[in-house]
Amino acid sequence: MRIALEDLHVALAGRTVVAGVHLVAEKGEIAGLVGPNGSGKSSLLRTVYRHLAPRAGRVLLDGRDLVGYSPAESARHVAALPQERGGDFELTVGQVVELGRLPYQRAFAARSAADRAAVTAALARVGLLEHAHRPFAQLSGGERQRALLARALAQEPDVLVLDEPTNHLDVRHQVELLALLRAQGRTTLVALHDLNAAASVCDRLHVLHAGALVASGPPREVLTPELLATVFGVRAAVVDHPLTGDPLIAFDHRGPADRDPDPDPGPARGAAAVER
Template sequence: MRIAVEDLHVALAGRTVVAGVHLVAEEGEIAGLVGPNGSGKSTLLRTVYRHLKPRAGRVLLDGGDLADLTPARSARHIAALPQERGGDFELTARQMVALGRIPYQRAFAADSTEDRAVVASALERVGMTADAERRFADLSGGERQRVLLARALAQQPDVLVLDEPTNHLDVRHQVELLALLRAQRTTTLVALHDLNAAASVCDRLHVLRRGAVVASGKPREILTPELLADVFGVRAAVVDHPLTGDPLIAFDHRGPATPL
């Protein structure tokens, strides 16, 4: 499904955090949100998965207003992996992933054979099958992250909304997660701090600054030294990755380009 944000305005505690944002993720496309801390990425995503209500504007799913759907119907279409993650659950990893099947179940209904198969598949896809019976609270930060991604996958959504999904993951699991996103080709909105990861995995990037989109396009088109200096305040060269050919940003760590 195609997801589009139209003229979105979001305010928190009376302060405008997202101002007039327009962006789109076409069906099967991975659209990345990048920008400095405080640029509105998380707030925008929280509005897309209906944790926040916008002051103005709309989120459209295949042309229909997402606000017109019931929460249960919305959860069949959009699954989220937010930054806020609880750790005091007594549930096992498998039980956490099974929560992703709730939008498909009637009240108090037991898990079906299909539900159990979907949960098992999701655990396998994130490499957590062997840890399925461990308590979620006992898992490491990276293991919890993979379990919560599996929960989102278990919803079998049309759209994935991921806020910094590589946080807490070691290098290997970061690579595996990004490869998983590329392979499944579910329409995805993802916020990433790692610009090189964003350049590698995303079909389209939307660059945010102070709550507004200042550039959109293919990574190779918009990740220029000039934009990196202007938006992120860093000096950098953009070259071809020697293994993949993707844009590779080489930062000058000796000092910033301009004060932010």
């Protein structure tokens, strides 16, 4: 399912936080949202999964305005893993994941075979099948993140909306989660702070800065040293990853992007050195 945002404006407490954004994620594409804190990424995603209503503009699913869907209908098409996780659930892991099946169930109806199969498959995908009967509140932060991702997968949506899904995950589970997203083949909108992860997993990147869209395109075209300096305020070189060939950002951790160059910088020091 193709998703498109047309001239999207979002306001919080009377202040515009997203202004005039146009972006597209084609069917089966992973589209990443990157930008500094406060750039509007989370607010934009909340409009897609209907936690916020846009002040202006439209969210279109295959050309149909999202406001024309009933809540249950939109939940069958769009599933979200937001940053706001809520408090502890007094439920087991399996029961949390079963919540993803609510859009398909009639009131007071028993779980169907399709519901049980979807829950089992989702738990298996995130490596938590053996933890189905554990209390959710006893999970580690990373395990909770994976359980909530399983809940979204159990919805069997056409579109996944993920806000910082690698938070609380160790390196191994970050790699596994990003590989899982690639394997899903679902249209995905994902906000990521890790620019190297975004460059590796995303087909297209959309860069937000102060609520405006400032760049869109394939990661190699978008993640330039000039953009990294302007938007993120860092000096960096963009090189080829030695294992995958993806763009790899080598940050200069010795100073900000606008520092004065050394009077006599000497030869370049590794991949992090760039010309001023």
